[in-house]
Amino acid sequence: MKVKIGRSRIIQPLYEGTPPTITNHIPLSVFDKVTYDQHVAVIYAYRPPIPPTVTIELGLQKALAEYREWAGRLGKDDNADPIILLNDEGVKFVEASVDRSLDQVMPFRPSASLLSLHPSLEGVVELVQVQLTTFSCGSLVVGFTANHLVADGHSTSNFLVAWGQACRGLEISPLPFHDRTIFSPRDPPILEFEHRGFEYINKKLKKVYPLIHNGVDDIVAHKVHYSTAFLAKLKAKASSLNGNNKPFSTFESLLAHLWRSITRARGLSEHEVTQVRISVDGRHRLNPKVPNYFGNLVLWAFPKAKVNDLLNQPLPYATKLIHDAVTNVNDNYFKSFIDFANHEVKEEEDLVPNAVADTEESILWPNLEVDSWLRFPFYELDFGCGGPYIFMPSFFPTEGMIFLLPSFIQDGSIDVFVPLFRDNLETFRQICYSLD
Structure with a gap:
């Protein structure tokens, strides 16, 4: 082109x-x-x-x-x-x-x-x-x-x-809330959770990745379309052991399925540990809520599992790991992070944001990161000619960085973009629709 x-x-x-x-x-x-x-x-x-x-x-x-x-x-x-x-x-x-x-x-x-x-x-x-x-x-x-x-x-x-x-000549609504100084630490600080190794890492502790023969040039971004019918079956299977408890969400169920499918396609050792980095929006988790806040207001959940358990336990096992990890990033966790970032980070000069280190990596193996855009109103960008008929991320060749988007069919189906090594792609294609 x-x-x-x-x-x-x-x-x-x-x-x-x-x-x-x-x-x-x-x-x-x-x-x-x-x-x-x-x-x-x-x-x-x-x-x-x-x-x-x-x-x-x-x-x-x-x-x-x-x-x-x-x-x-x-x-x-x-x-x-x-x-x-x-x-x-x-x-x-x-x-x-x-x-x-x-x-x-x-x-x-x-x-x-x-x-x-x-x-x-x-x-x-x-x-x-x-x-x-x-x-x-x-x-x-x-x-x-x-x-x-x-x-x-x-x-x-x-x-x-x-x-x-x-x-379109309309008033802008809702108006953004701009005050970035509202996240004040508590006095005294209450550090209920561990934030080292999660939002922050010690810059002296270099990450050690397994030897991977594939390079960035071998990464292929594959698109998978999951229909509403498939998603309904997947959600039912993921929630099959919940009893009278609330079913898991479509997002949790699909991510669990993808985590297991990608792990299997990668051919990871059964004793290896794999984790998923999941963005958690704090706007409705903080108390009081700040729904129209403009800026960054995201922390992360990090469910992890041994490959043997992830692949041999049924789908509800992985789904519950994801559900529990996301649920635990709550109001208390956000406020603990605010206290930690304002006190401990200033005292420990060797702490750096984990995201900064991850940005430098083009291969997340054996881990995954998911960017879910399922609830964002991207399709509502209307210049006066109606909404877009295609919306997608640009080319971002990071192995293991997956994107979830509402399909442009806009019928509740989901498109997933999965960057994998070319050698692993055929296996993933064969199993990405399997409910076994």
Whole structure:
């Protein structure tokens, strides 16, 4: 796919009335500091007729006025602590074109060709980048990248919805809550949980990975579609030992199935330990709740198991491990983390965020990480031509990093993107629909 880059410029917020000062800044919260310091890219595709570019651009300017952090820059304060400079320097806005129809060239799974549909993720000072690529058939692909230090998936998807609302002349709703100073530690701190080895690791303790002959070039991103009928059967089987207790969720059941299937496809030793890193949103787990908070408000659950137990015990075993681990990341856990991050991390200079170390790895073997976008309103980005008919992550070749998305059929089915080594892919294909 040959993409011709046209006009590129910086888009700044458009305020009603007197613009705010551009000398203010806000600190990164303890949740921002432990997440990934990198851009994340997503791809949207729209069928014609498409609104004029000026409409999409103006809507973005209006949305940036409410989500001002995206138009700023990362920096340091006088104490060398990380901050977001609210300087309105703007976001990158690129226009591009392809002299072919979208259906001829658009892959329906992440592949390297998607990288040409959004700006580069390397060496970026802008916190948001947008690329509008028009095709000869009149279709539009929107490539969007955002720095994860500024906001998590929940906040980013709300911003994208707001962008669409502004394009359609609607009031932005809900309005974001911006105060990142609300996560105050308790006095005295109450450290109920262990956070070393979870959110933080000792930088002197280098991770030791098994010898793997495959390289990054051998990683293939495979797409699996799970129908609503399959998911219903899977959920029933995962919950079959629950008795009168509440059934496990579709997410828990599907993740347990994927964990077992991928572990089997990898051919791991039965004595090896494998774990899954699962994002847990704190907006409705904290007391009091902060539903419209803009920023990062995620910690992680880490269910783990010996390969022998994971594969030989029935599906409910893995599902319960996931359910219990996610349930335990509750209000007490979030507040314990806030206390730990404000006290212990300052005292122990060798502690660094676990996510920073993980970002440097392209192979998660024998572990997994799951990014679930099942509850995010990504499909509600409507510029005035209706919602997208394709939505997917860009190409992100990290072995073991799986993405769960609502299918663009929008019937309750789920699409899963699974990056695996090519040698393991055929086995995974053979068993990924097995309920045995």
